[in-house]
Structures are given as structure tokens and as C-alpha cells.
Amino acid sequence: MFRTVSVALILMFFAGAASAHASEQGFVLLLPTDVYIAAGGATVALTVVLLAVLPRRVAGALFRPLPCATWLPRPHPVLGLLAAGVLMWLVWRGVSGPRDPMLNPLSLSIWVVFWIALVSLQGLIGDLWRWINPWSGMAALVARITGRGAPMRYPRILGHWPGVASFLAFASFLLADPAPADPARLAQAVIVYWAFHMVGVLLFGGPWLLRAEGITLLMRSYARMGLLGRARGGLALGLPGWQVLARPMPSLGLAVLMLILLGSGSFDGLNETFLWMGWLGLNPLEFPGRSAVIGPNLLGLLLTNLGLIAVFTACLWWGARLAGDGSGISLLIRRYAPTLLPIALAYHIAHYLTSFLLDGQYVLAWLSETLGAGHVHVTAGFLNSPGPVRLIWMTQAGVVVAGHVIALLLAHAIAVRAGQSARRAALAQAPLALFMVAYTVFGLWLLATPRGA
Amino acid sequence: MTTPTKTATRRGALKTLAGGAAAASLPLWARYTHAQSAEPIRIGFQQHRTGIGAAYGRWYGRATEAAVGLINANGGITGRPIEIIAEDDGTDPKRGAEVVEKFANQHGCDVGFGTLFSHVVMGSAPRAGELKLPYFVVSEGTHVSSGMLNRYTLQPGITDVRSQVIAMAPFITDTLGKKVTMIFPDYGFGYDHRDALGPAIEAQGGEVLAKIAIPPSETSFTKYFPKIPRDTEVLYHVMVGPAVLTFVKELGEFFGGRGPELFGFIDSLEAVAIDSPGLDFLEGSHFWEGMCRHQQADESAHETFYREAVGVNARGASVNDPADVSTYGHMFGCWETLHVIKAGMETAGYRGPQDRAALIEAVEAITDMPHSREHPQGAKRFNGKTHQVFGHQYISQVQNGTLTRVHTTAIEDSVYPDMVDYTTQAF
Numbered sequence: 001m002f003r004t005v006s007v008a009l010i011l012m013f014f015a016g017a018a019s020a021h022a023s024e025q026g027f028v029l030l031l032p033t034d035v036y037i038a039a040g041g042a043t044v045a046l047t048v049v050l051l052a053v054l055p056r057r058v059a060g061a062l063f064r065p066l067p068c069a070t071w072l073p074r075p076h077p078v079l080g081l082l083a084a085g086v087l088m089w090l091v092w093r094g095v096s097g098p099r100d101p102m103l104n105p106l107s108l109s110i111w112v113v114f115w116i117a118l119v120s121l122q123g124l125i126g127d128l129w130r131w132i133n134p135w136s137g138m139a140a141l142v143a144r145i146t147g148r149g150a151p152m153r154y155p156r157i158l159g160h161w162p163g164v165a166s167f168l169a170f171a172s173f174l175l176a177d178p179a180p181a182d183p184a185r186l187a188q189a190v191i192v193y194w195a196f197h198m199v200g201v202l203l204f205g206g207p208w209l210l211r212a213e214g215i216t217l218l219m220r221s222y223a224r225m226g227l228l229g230r231a232r233g234g235l236a237l238g239l240p241g242w243q244v245l246a247r248p249m250p251s252l253g254l255a256v257l258m259l260i261l262l263g264s265g266s267f268d269g270l271n272e273t274f275l276w277m278g279w280l281g282l283n284p285l286e287f288p289g290r291s292a293v294i295g296p297n298l299l300g301l302l303l304t305n306l307g308l309i310a311v312f313t314a315c316l317w318w319g320a321r322l323a324g325d326g327s328g329i330s331l332l333i334r335r336y337a338p339t340l341l342p343i344a345l346a347y348h349i350a351h352y353l354t355s356f357l358l359d360g361q362y363v364l365a366w367l368s369e370t371l372g373a374g375h376v377h378v379t380a381g382f383l384n385s386p387g388p389v390r391l392i393w394m395t396q397a398g399v400v401v402a403g404h405v406i407a408l409l410l411a412h413a414i415a416v417r418a419g420q421s422a423r424r425a426a427l428a429q430a431p432l433a434l435f436m437v438a439y440t441v442f443g444l445w446l447l448a449t450p451r452g453a
Numbered sequence: 454m455t456t457p458t459k460t461a462t463r464r465g466a467l468k469t470l471a472g473g474a475a476a477a478s479l480p481l482w483a484r485y486t487h488a489q490s491a492e493p494i495r496i497g498f499q500q501h502r503t504g505i506g507a508a509y510g511r512w513y514g515r516a517t518e519a520a521v522g523l524i525n526a527n528g529g530i531t532g533r534p535i536e537i538i539a540e541d542d543g544t545d546p547k548r549g550a551e552v553v554e555k556f557a558n559q560h561g562c563d564v565g566f567g568t569l570f571s572h573v574v575m576g577s578a579p580r581a582g583e584l585k586l587p588y589f590v591v592s593e594g595t596h597v598s599s600g601m602l603n604r605y606t607l608q609p610g611i612t613d614v615r616s617q618v619i620a621m622a623p624f625i626t627d628t629l630g631k632k633v634t635m636i637f638p639d640y641g642f643g644y645d646h647r648d649a650l651g652p653a654i655e656a657q658g659g660e661v662l663a664k665i666a667i668p669p670s671e672t673s674f675t676k677y678f679p680k681i682p683r684d685t686e687v688l689y690h691v692m693v694g695p696a697v698l699t700f701v702k703e704l705g706e707f708f709g710g711r712g713p714e715l716f717g718f719i720d721s722l723e724a725v726a727i728d729s730p731g732l733d734f735l736e737g738s739h740f741w742e743g744m745c746r747h748q749q750a751d752e753s754a755h756e757t758f759y760r761e762a763v764g765v766n767a768r769g770a771s772v773n774d775p776a777d778v779s780t781y782g783h784m785f786g787c788w789e790t791l792h793v794i795k796a797g798m799e800t801a802g803y804r805g806p807q808d809r810a811a812l813i814e815a816v817e818a819i820t821d822m823p824h825s826r827e828h829p830q831g832a833k834r835f836n837g838k839t840h841q842v843f844g845h846q847y848i849s850q851v852q853n854g855t856l857t858r859v860h861t862t863a864i865e866d867s868v869y870p871d872m873v874d875y876t877t878q879a880f
Contacts, residue, residue, distance in 0.1 A: 025695035029672060030702065030731050099560075100539040102502055179543055181503055274670045283640050285669040285694040286572060287505050289545020377764075380508065381776030386730050450672055450695045452505065 024354060024383035025450055028393055033448035036394075040401045041441045047405050048433040051412045052426035059413040063245050065231050065238030072235055075130055080137020087134045087194065094187030101181035102362045102378075105370075110190065111181055112359045115174075116352045122219050123345040124240070126226030129219035134194065135209055139201045150205030160211050160253030166197070167214030167257060168301075171264040175271060176297040178290045214257075221258055224338060225345050241406045244338045245413055252330050255337035259312060262344035263305035269351050269446035270304065271297055277452050284452025312340070315431040323420060323428035335418065336432065339410040343436070346403025347443050350396035357382065357392070396447050404440045408433060493536035494529070494798065496521075496791070497556030497565040497586075499577065504544030506570045508724050509780050513567055513591065514539065516784040519762040520791040523826075530795045531803065538562060546576025553577045557584040563806060564794060567591055567787055571641070578606040585880065587809050587816075589794060591786035593617075593743075595645060598841035600873025604880060605809075607816055607840040610790030611743070611783065612833075615649045616867035620846040621716070621741055622653035624860050629714040629739065630686025631659040636677070637691045639666035646691045646718075672696045678707045685713045690721070697721045698731055705734020715739065719746070719782040719856075726770070726778050728854035735851045739859070742847045743782035744830045747856045759788060759829035785830045792827035793819065793835075810880040817876055834864050838874040843867050 051059060094106030101107035122128050130136070143149060170193070179185050200208040209216050223229070229236060229243040236242075250258065270276050271293075277284040280296050290297075316332040319325075327335075358380060365376035382388040411432055415425035498517055501510035517537060525534045538560045540552040549568065556562035564587040568574050571594035578596075581588035582603035590597065590608050595615040597608040625633065633654050637643030643666060651661045662682045667674065674696075681688065692700045704715075715738035727735065727746075745752075746769035748760070763784070764772045771777035793816060801808055801815035817837030824832040833844040843864050849856040 026698035026725065027729075027731075029696055029699050098539070099541075099555075100500070100502060101541050103539075178545065178548055179541070182541065274672075278670055283669045285638060286640060286642070287544070288572065289504060289543055289548060291543075291545050291547035377771065377773035378511070379771060379774040379777040380511065380724075381771070381774040381778070384724065384726055384729070384778055385776050450670075452694075 024380075024389055024392075027383075027386045027389035028448060029450060030386065031390055031393060031448075033393070033444070036397055037441055037444040037448060040397055040444045041437055043401050044404045044408065044437045044440045045433075047408050048426075048429075048437070051408065051429075052423075056416045056421065056425065059409045060245070060416060062409060063239050063242040063413060065229070065236035065242045065246065067231065067234055068228075068237045069235040070233070072230055072233065075136075077137045077140035079131050080133050080135070080139075081141060082137070083132040084134040084138055087190070091187045091191050094183040094190070097183060099183060101183060101186075102359070103366065104183040105366060106183050106186055106190070107181045108359070108363050108366055110186060112356070112363050116356050117360075119219070119222060120345070120349045120352075123222035123225040123341075123348070124227065126228035126243075127220065127223035129216065129223065133209070133216060135198055135201045135213065135216075136206075138198060139205065139209070142202060143205075150201075150203060150208075152203045154204040154207035154211060158211070159251050160217065160257060162212035163214050163217040164253055164257045164260065165214075166212060167218055167260060168264075168305075169193075170214050171260075171301060172298060175264070175268060175301055176290075176294050178294065211253075217254065217257055218261060221254070221261065221338075221341060222345055225341050239406075241342055241410050244341060244410050245417070247338075249334045250338060252334055255334045256309065258337040258341055258344070259309050259333075260305050262340045262347070263308040264301060265344050265347045265351065266308070266442070266446070267301050267304040269347070269443075271300055272451040273446065274450045274452055276300070282452075284450070287452050311435065312337075315435045318431040319428040322430060323424045325418075325420070325424075325428055327418075335414055336411060339407050339414065342403040342406040342410070343439060343443070344403075346399045347446075350399045350443070350447060353392060353396050353399075354383070393447065397444055400443045400447070401440060404436050404443075408436055411436075493534045494803075495536050495538055495560060495562040496794070497552070497560060497562035498537050498539040499542050499549060499552050499556075499565055499568045499573070500539045501544040501569060501573070502539070502541035504542075506544035506573075509569050509783065510541075510544075512724070512780040512784045513569060513787050515779075516763050516787040517567060517791065519759075519764070520788040523762060524791065524795055530798050535791070535795075542568070542573055542577075544570050544573060546572050549573040549577035550580040553580045553586060553588065554584065557581075557586045561806075562586070563798075563803070563809070564589060564812070566790060566794065569593075569783065571596060574606075575601070578602040581605050585809060587813055589790050591783070591790055593783065593786075595649075598836070598839040598872055600839075600875075602840075604813060604840075604875045604878040607813070609793040609816060609819070609835050609840075609842045610788075611786030611842070612844050612846070612867060613841055614645045615869060616841075616843055617718075617741060617743075617846055618646055618649035619653040619869060620862040620867035621848065622650065622657050622659070623866065624848050624862070625687055625689070625716055626654060626657040626659040628860070629716060631657075632682075632684055632686040633659055633661050633689055634663045634665065634681050634685040634687070634713070635661060635689045635691075636665045636667060636681075638669050638693060640669055642693065643667075643691060646689075650689060667692065669694065672699060674700050674703045675707060678704065681713075688713045688715050690715065690717045692721055698725070698729075701734055702731050710734075717741070719743065723780045723782055724778050726768075726776070727851060727856055736854070737851060739848055739850050740856060742849050742856065742858075744785045745847050745849060745856065745858050746779075746781040747849075749858050753824065753829070755824060755826045755829040758826055759785065763788070789822075789828050789830065789833075793822075796827075813880070831861075832864065834868075836871065838876055839871050840875050 090106040090109050097104045173180055173189055197213045200212055224243040224247055225240050227237055274284045316336055317329055320332055361378040365378055368374055368376045411429055412425055415428050501507060521535045521537055542549040542552045553565050556565045565581055566589045568590045569592050571592055574590045574592045582605045588606045591611050593611055593614055595613040598613055637646050647664055654661055662685055665677055665680050717740050719740050719742045748767035765779050766772050769779050769781040797812050797816035801811040803812050819835045822828045822833040831845040833842045835842045846862040847858050848860040850859045
């Protein structure tokens with residue numbers, strides 16, 4: 001047990017990607033998860049009560065950053081070029097390397113290193129993506145060679161909406177493609193996505209990357225959750241979420257993207273559950289495979305996101321009415337959407353923790369074989385014993401609850417900053433708080449309920 | 454292994470020499486084909502790498518790797534090494550068919566191999582038949598011998614559910630009791646057991662008192678237990694899926710150690726440690742095992758060799774991590790099937806895809822396979838007409854947290870009348 005936990009902890013510093021093990025779920029089902037879920041919901045509810053009675057500035061004060069350097073490290077364009085080179089090499093390996101996704105560096109890099117680990121680290125630490133953005137280096141190089149800026153001006157009227165579409169395309173591939181880990185198929189998807197946005201960047205310059213490219217928008221959004229960030233020209237450190245308060249309010253398109261991050265993440269969990277399969281009339285013990293659910297998954301992704309946007313908007317509208325706040329709905333969405341980032345990030349980390357621990361071993365195995373350091377045995381042993389399974393589940397639950405508590409604190413601080421008294425802020429947030437308590441319970445239920453895909 | 458290997462290598466070398474002499478008189482295209490024979494034998498491994506079969510896929514991969522390592526170290530097949538081309542099918546029938554297509558059209562595989570989940574076999578086999586790709590499945594399903602598939606699909610390395618169930622029946626009625634109640638999941642897998650066990654128990658003078666079907670999505674079972682007739686002597690359970698541990702726990706709590714005898718299939722607990730907390734109620738109960746997960750006092754040297762080659766300890770778990778329990782009751786099928794492919798190719802003098810029909814005929818002609826390194830699970834008898842192998846089945850009892858074999862069935866106990874004769878189908 002100790003050894004298993006140690007292995008798990010060591011792996012957490014690397015990265016992980018595939019389906020959960022049946023026996024792990026068997027042990028989760030033996031845990032008193034009902035009690036844990038109730039406790040999680042109660043913790044978040046208690047935070048709501050505390051915020052209503054504590055002095056109004058408390059939440060804001062928690063997020064005050066500490067300066068830790070007067071300078072700001074700047075990424076050299078060569079790094080971006082290097083990242084693009086690595087990506088091209090990975091695509092080539094996707095086409096020419098092993099067909100087994102657990103042995104192919106492209107599948108491992110995209111789904112384990114990037115999607116699970118890097119996205120999580122981006123949210124936990126800060127903007128790492130700007131150092132390895134595979135478009136920025138090329139754009140800088142072309143600009144230097146031609147000595148000119150982008151030939152066309154990005155149409156401002158489009159705002160961040162192309163980025164929303166771009167992220168939805170990525171999410172659709174992740175959730176509805178029959179074989180997103182298949183190296184050859186993934187290589188095609190990656191090269192098409194990269195080339196499309198490279199053309200956009202060459203035509204419209206940096207603004208394309210900041211408004212129309214979904215992955216960069218996702219990463220920049222999650223960077224707002226990082227401990228480290230920019231403040232007054234230097235580097236500062238603060239409680240996760242401090243940058244949400246420090247940054248300007250997002251545009252409506254970007255705010256909607258933040259909602260979609262949460263909605264898509266939630267559907268990522270929901271589409272594996274017995275409940276969802278029951279709705280589709282599928283037998284979860286004999287799941288017919290992803291090929292059979294392309295349409296339902298696309299529809300589910302769309303409906304989950306629309307549903308989330310509708311419920312969130314309704315909560316804001318209702319809260320504003322209770323508090324007598326005359327702000328328009330668009331302004332309210334822009335103001336409060338970033339408060340959902342900690343929930344989305346927490347769920348991302350929790351949802352993929354098991355995959356990370358298992359598939360991260362394949363990354364280590366690949367690295368070890370490539371560097372000639374010998375064979376690494378990939379084990380699922382930690383999923384076959386109640387002790388480690390309980391530890392993993394409690395970690396996931398802890399992360400989810402912490403995400404919701406931070407979300408509530410942020411929402412409160414934003415309401416207070418908008419000029420509301422503590423009482424009014426509490427009133428305005430009552431529906432949103434209710435939503436967050438309910439979402440805590442939903443998120444924990446997703447982790448506890450049996451899955452069949 | 455040394456002697457047969459040497460023989461195989463010598464035989465392979467002779468064939469190559471003979472082929473070389475003949476090649477001079479062949480047309481150009483045929484010479485080209487022959488030149489290719491220095492190349493490896495490509496075996497497309499249809500692996501459940503992702504999806505619901507991933508835990509099985511991982512261990513099927515290890516057994517395959519070990520068998521290929523052994524065969525290659527001993528000269529390969531007719532002097533040519535085996536190259537495994539693993540493709541993930543996502544445990545998805547439609548992708549299964551696509552993978553089979555890739556094997557035939559893209560990777561130039563000689564045969565396809567290794568599929569476990571029945572629905573993937575059902576989805577892939579028709580395509581293998583159309584593409585005339587010999588397709589060796591390791592699935593346990595009765596679909597091969599039922600006649601639903603085609604001449605290109607064979608199951609020579611693992612027995613099927615029907616034969617397993619009917620072989621169990623005499624032990625159940627003679628040793629545990631004649632009044633049986635069945636609990637099974639309410640879909641195909643459960644029905645296979647339901648439909649096979651009832652007649653087999655009745656043939657032994659026993660009686661199936663009740664057949665309790667549980668919805669596949671059920672996660673709490675206590676409400677079903679009062680349906681078990683009071684005079685039940687044996688409770689036959691074949692629950693699978695994530696809720697199986699809950700099922701066992703609730704069953705134990707319901708009966709409190711005073712209930713009927715329990716008889717189950719190891720499928721329920723493949724890759725799960727039998728001495729896990731919560732499974733204490735299984736102490737004293739009986740299980741069918743395809744191969745005895747825990748090392749028995751009288752384990753054969755062949756099986757010990759196999760255990761070491763695959764990297765499995767005396768508890769059926771990885772030697773690298775004792776918590777990583779293998780799918781021991783099934784994965785031997787990969788090892789044995791690869792050896793059947795080797796035997797079939799060598800008999801057929803297999804050179805390339807043009808000899809695929811000859812390979813199938815050679816495998817169809819196989820009858821008895823003695824207990825050996827190639828067949829560490831035990832002796833087997835292949836039925837060339839139905840493309841299905843028959844073998845010994847093992848019944849183990851949980852004694853002090855260890856699965857201890859208490860009965861071995863004869864091959865004859867598991868045989869049933871032919872339902873098809875694939876040899877009458879044209880290639």
C-alpha cells in the first residue's frame with residue numbers, strides 16, 4: 001500500500017490517459033460515497049453562510065497577491081518554434097510509429113501529457129502555454145523574415161466567438177470521435193487543426209491566436225487560476241483565483257467559453273455513466289463502443305452546454321432581481337463566468353486523476369525505453385485494492401470541493417467589488433450559491449456513480 | 454521445449470531450401486513473393502487497449518508478448534520471426550471491423566488474432582471472412598461453434614461458455630446440491646449461462662428452482678435475494694461489471710454465512726484479488742476457473758514455465774507488483790492460440806497470404822493437443838468442423854483466501870453436438 005501510494009505520488013509529477021478499470025469502480029461503489037457527497041455539499045453550503053456573516057472585504061482580501069519578483073520572464077520565440085518542431089515530429093510518429101496508442105508518443109503526448117497534465121498544471125501554476133505555444137514562434141519568424149506585420153486585420157466584430165467554435169470542435173473530437181487516441185487518426189486531426197490556425201495567425205497575426213484559437217483561449221482562461229501571474233509589471237503569487245479578480249472582465253464570447261469549459265467537462269463525466277447509457281437505452285455492461293454513440297455524444301455535448309448556460313444565466317438574473325441590481329444579463333455573465341473556472345479546473349483534475357495515474361505510467365515507460373533506461377512495468381495494482389482507491393477518491397472529492405469553495409469566494413468578492421453591501425451581495429448570490437452547492441453534489445456524484453464506457 | 458524447437462527450425466530450414474530450388478523455375482511475380490518469405494510473419498493483434506475491455510487487453514498483451522518472445526527465441530515460424538502489429542479496437546465492434554481491414558489491406562498481416570469481447574468478435578468476423586483473413590479469436594463465446602460466423606474465424610486456444618457450463622453441471626449436482634437457483638445479468642452473457650446450465654443440471658437429475666435476472670445497470674441487490682427459494686441448495690451466480698463486489702458483499706450480509714452453497718465464474722472477479730476486504734464472504738465458495746490463478750501444489754512444469762514467462766507470481770499477479778492481478782483465467786488463450794497458429798503454418802508450409810486457405814485447412818485438421826509448454830492450461834481437442842477447441846475445466850474452492858482446485862473435468866464432459874460444419878463452406 002505504501003509503495004503504491006508512493007508510486008502514485010511520484011507519478012503525479014509527471015502525466016497520465018485511458019479508460020477506468022472495472023475493479024476500481026467496484027471498490028468505489030463499496031465506499032460510503034453518499035455520506036462523502038453530503039459532506040462535500042455541506043462544506044460548500046457552509047461557505048455560503050460564512051460569507052454572508054463575515055465582513056464584506058474578507059473574500060477579496062484572501063485573494064490579494066504577494067509580489068515575488070519585479071521582473072517578468074518572457075518566452076523567446078525560439079521556444080515556440082521548438083514546440084512547433086516537436087509537434088511536427090509527434091505527428092510524424094503518429095503516422096509512422098507504433099499503432100498502439102499506449103506506445104505511440106503522439107497519442108501519449110496529446111492526451112496524457114497535454115490534455116491531462118499540462119492543462120492541469122496551467123491551471124495550478126500559471127501561464128506555461130505561452131512558453132510552448134506551437135503557433136507563436138512561427139508567427140514571429142514570419143514577421144521577422146518579411147519585416148511586416150500581419151497582412152490582414154482581425155475583424156473585431158467576431159470577438160472571441162471563433163475561439164468558442166474552435167474549442168467546441170476540439171471537445172467534439174475528444175468526446176464523440178470513435179477513436180481519438182488512434183495515432184494515425186490523431187495525427188490527421190492535429191495537423192489539420194494546427195495548419196488551419198497557422199493560416200489564421202499568418203493572415204491576422206496575434207489577435208487570431210488570442211480570439212479564434214480554442215486551445216490558447218482554454219489555456220489563457222485556466223492561467224487565471226494559477227498561483228503565479230503578472231501584477232504591476234512583475235511576478236506575483238496568490239491564492240488560486242487571484243488573477244480572476246486582477247484581470248479585466250472577459251468579453252461575452254470569452255465568458256461563454258468559460259462556461260463551455262465547465263459544461264464540456266461535466267459531459268465528459270456524464271457520458272460514461274450508467275445513467276446516461278440508460279437514457280440512450282444501452283447496456284452499460286456491453287457498451288457497444290464509441291462508434292455507436294457519435295450522434296448522442298455530439299447532441300449531449302451541445303445540450304449540456306446549452307443547459308448549463310441557461311441555468312447559470314437564470315441564476316444570475318434571479319440574483320440580480322433579488323438584490324435590485326439593474327445590470328444587464330450580458331454584463332452579469334461577463335462578470336461571473338470566470339468564477340466557474342475553479343470548478344471546471346477542479347473537475348478536470350479530479351476526472352482524469354485515475355487515467356493520469358495509470359496512463360502516466362505508459363508515458364514513463366515510453367520515456368524510459370526511448371532513453372534506454374530499461375523497461376517500466378505498467379501496473380493497475382493500485383486500482384485493485386480498497387486502500388489506494390479510497391485515497392484516490394477522497395483526493396478527487398477534495399479537489400472538487402475546494403474548487404467550489406474558491407468559486408464561491410470569487411463570486412462574493414466580485415459582487416462586493418461591484419459595489420454591493422455584504423447583505424446584498426449575499427442576496428444576489430443566493431441563486432448562484434444554490435447552483436454551486438448543487439453542482440458540487442453533481443460533480444461528486446459523477447465521480448461516485450458506476451461507469452460503463 | 455528445446456527438442457521441438459530444434460525440430461521446427463530444422464524443418465523450417467529444409468522448407469526454405471526446397472523453396473529456393475523451386476524458385477528458379479517460377480514466374481517473376483512468384484519469385485518476388487518468395488523473396489518476401491524472408492520477412493517476418495505478421496500477426497495483427499486486435500487489442501482491447503481502450504474501452505471496457507482495457508484491463509483484459511493489458512494482460513492479453515503481456516501473454517502475447519511472452520509467447521511471441523518464446524517462439525521467436527526458438528526460431529520463429531518456419532524460420533521466420535513473428536512480428537506483432539497491435540491495433541486498438543477500443544472494445545468497439547465497428548472499429549473492430551476497421552482494424553481487421555487495416556490488418557488485411559494496410560499492414561499486410563498474415564492473420565488476425567486476439568479478440569476477446571464477444572460483440573467485437575461478432576462485429577469483426579464477417580469482415581475477416583470477406584477479406585479472407587484467418588481470424589483467430591480468444592473470446593470464450595459460443596458464437597464460433599454456433600455456426601454464426603465463417604470459415605475464416607477460429608477459436609483454437611480457449612474453450613467456449615457452453616462447454617464450460619455443461620462441464621460444471623455434474624460437479625454441481627453431485628457435490629454441492631441438486632436444487633439450483635441462478636442469478637445472472639439480464640442480457641446475452643447471462644442468457645448464455647441460463648440457457649446452457651438448465652438442461653445440463655436437469656440431465657444430471659437436478660432442478661433449477663429459479664432464474665433471477667438482474668438488470669445490467671443495477672447497483673444494489675438485496676431486494677432480489679428474497680426471491681431465492683428457501684430450499685435452494687446451490688446459488689449459481691455470474692454477475693459481472695463494477696457492481697459485482699457490492700453483489701458479493703450484500704449476498705454475504707443477507708445469508709450471514711448460513712445460506713446455500715455458492716458457485717460462480719471467475720469472470721466476475723478477473724483481475725481482482727480474491728482476498729480483498731469485502732470479499733471475505735466468498736470463503737468456502739466454489740468457482741469455475743479457465744486456468745488456476747493460484748499456484749497449486751501439483752502444478753505442472755509447463756504451467757510454471759508459462760507463469761514465469763508471462764511474469765506472473767504464485768497468486769496470479771504481476772511479479773513487478775503483487776497488487777496487479779492478472780486475467781489469469783483467460784489470457785492463456787493468447788499463448789496457446791499463437792502456438793496453434795505456428796503449428797498450423799508449419800504444417801501448411803505457409804509462405805504468405807496465398808496460403809491462407811491451406812493454413813485454415815491445416816488448423817482444421819488438428820485434433821489432439823497434448824498438455825505441454827505450448828498448451829500449459831491442459832490438453833485440448835480441436836473440432837475442425839466447428840472451429841472450436843475443447844479442454845479441461847477447473848473448479849476451485851476459496852480456502853483461506855486461496856483458490857484451491859478441487860475438481861478437474863474431463864474433456865468429454867464439455868463436448869456437445871456439432872452445430873455447424875465450417876469445412877463444407879467454400880473459401
